[in-house]
Amino acid sequence: MPLPNHAYDFSVDALFLDFDNTLVDLAPRPESVLVPPGLITSLQRLQRAAGGALAIVSGRPLEQIDHFLAPLRLPAAGVHGVERRSADGCMTQLPVPSIERLLAHLNPLVAQHAGLLLEVKRGAxxxxxxxxxxxxxxxxxxxxxxxxxxxxxxxxRGKMVVEAKAADADKGSAIAAFMQEPPFIGRRPVFIGDDSTDEAGFAWVQSGGGLGIKVGPGDSLAHARIASAAAVRTMLAQVLQ
Structure with a gap:
C-alpha cells in the first residue's frame, strides 16, 4: 500500500534504515556511491529528535557505513547483523564461518570477467x-x-548481487537486538529498505506491530511503499519540519 500520512512519529517510533538504494542511490560499484548534500545533517537531526532511536541496518561492513556518513557514528548493524554497534558504542560480533574455500571457488570466475566484483566481508x-x-x-x-x-x-540474492552470508545473521535479528536496548526499547520499530535482503527486517518489525516500508517496485512483505531513495530523503527531511 502507499506510504500512509504521518507514517513516522518521533514520540513513539524507532527508525531503522537500510543504506544502499534507501539513503543513497545505487552506483556501478559499492565504493562509488555518493552521499547527497544534506543527508548527514538530516540524519543527525533525526537522531536527535528521536532521542537517539535511529540506526542503520545494512549489508555493508560498519567501517564503510562510518566512512560514508562521517563524522556521524550512528548505532548500526553491518553485514546483515554480523557486526553491530549499539547506541552506547558497544560492539557485538557474531561468530562466522571461514570464507577461504568460497574465495578459492569464486576467484577464477571473477578473474575471467572484468565486469564482476567479489566483495569480501567478515564472514560473507x-x-x-x-x-x-x-x-x-x-x-x-x-x-x-x-x-x-x-x-x-x-x-x-539482491539487486545485481548474489551473496553468501552467515546463516545465523539477518536484519530482523539485528533490529530485534536493538529493540532490547535503550533508547529503542518500548518504541514501535519502523524499517525502511529496498531489497530482498530487507525482507527479514520487514517480517520482524511487522510481527510486533511495527511498520515495514519498501523502497521501489517488487514483491515484498512490507505494509507500505515509497518510490525511491530520493523520495526517502525527501520524506526524512519533511518529518523534521
Missing part, C-alpha cells in the same frame, strides 16, 4: 554483476556450487 562474500548483468545466471550458479558443501552460510 558478495558477487556483484551490475556491470555485467548478462552474467547473472553464471554468478548464481557459481555461488550455489560454492556453497554446496559449506556449512554455516545462506545464499542471499
Amino acid at each position: 562474500l558478495a558477487l556483484h554483476y551490475r556491470r555485467a548483468p548478462e552474467l547473472e545466471q553464471a554468478c548464481v550458479q557459481a555461488m550455489t556450487a560454492a556453497l554446496r558443501h559449506e556449512a554455516g552460510f545462506a545464499l542471499l
Whole structure:
C-alpha cells in the first residue's frame, strides 16, 4: 500500500534504515556511491529528535557505513547483523564461518570477467554483476556450487548481487537486538529498505506491530511503499519540519 500520512512519529517510533538504494542511490560499484548534500545533517537531526532511536541496518561492513556518513557514528548493524554497534558504542560480533574455500571457488570466475566484483566481508562474500548483468545466471550458479558443501552460510540474492552470508545473521535479528536496548526499547520499530535482503527486517518489525516500508517496485512483505531513495530523503527531511 502507499506510504500512509504521518507514517513516522518521533514520540513513539524507532527508525531503522537500510543504506544502499534507501539513503543513497545505487552506483556501478559499492565504493562509488555518493552521499547527497544534506543527508548527514538530516540524519543527525533525526537522531536527535528521536532521542537517539535511529540506526542503520545494512549489508555493508560498519567501517564503510562510518566512512560514508562521517563524522556521524550512528548505532548500526553491518553485514546483515554480523557486526553491530549499539547506541552506547558497544560492539557485538557474531561468530562466522571461514570464507577461504568460497574465495578459492569464486576467484577464477571473477578473474575471467572484468565486469564482476567479489566483495569480501567478515564472514560473507558478495558477487556483484551490475556491470555485467548478462552474467547473472553464471554468478548464481557459481555461488550455489560454492556453497554446496559449506556449512554455516545462506545464499542471499539482491539487486545485481548474489551473496553468501552467515546463516545465523539477518536484519530482523539485528533490529530485534536493538529493540532490547535503550533508547529503542518500548518504541514501535519502523524499517525502511529496498531489497530482498530487507525482507527479514520487514517480517520482524511487522510481527510486533511495527511498520515495514519498501523502497521501489517488487514483491515484498512490507505494509507500505515509497518510490525511491530520493523520495526517502525527501520524506526524512519533511518529518523534521
